[in-house]
Amino acid sequence: MALSINQQHLREQFSAMKSWEDKYRFILRLGKTLPTMDSSLQTDDALLNGCESNVWFHASIDEDKLVLMVYSDAKIVRGLISIICESFKDLTLMQVKSFDCIEFLEELGLLSHLSPSRGNGIRAIVEQIKQLS
Secondary structure, three states: OOEEEEHHHHHHHHOOOHHHHHHHHHHHHHHHHHOOOOOHHHHHHHOOOOOOOOEEEEEEEEEOEEEEEEEEEHHHHHHHHHHHHHOOOOOOOHHHOOOOOOHHHHHHHHHOOHHHHHHHHHHHHHHHHHHHH
């Protein structure tokens, strides 16, 4: 599958950064752009299993497109969520099904710098998205 405009933009941004520290700061900045989730939606039912931090997940389908609302109480995870959501943004359900987000995150050099438990949490988020398609 060819990269979407959003995925290509992320790839370009990450390839322009040479150090992990730059990427880390960028991820934190992205986390600040993630819309907050109303506390009424931060329920136990919406918590994802397998995440080190609290991650609340809501999703729906609107005209063959995913509508994701994901939030975390951890700054770095919010940034990673922002990257994941941007990677899936505007994809059809068929494209979601064929997109290997984990491979994409590895290509960006993210998963190799995360703790195993944080990496498992990221995989849990991606798996939850894939189950919708």
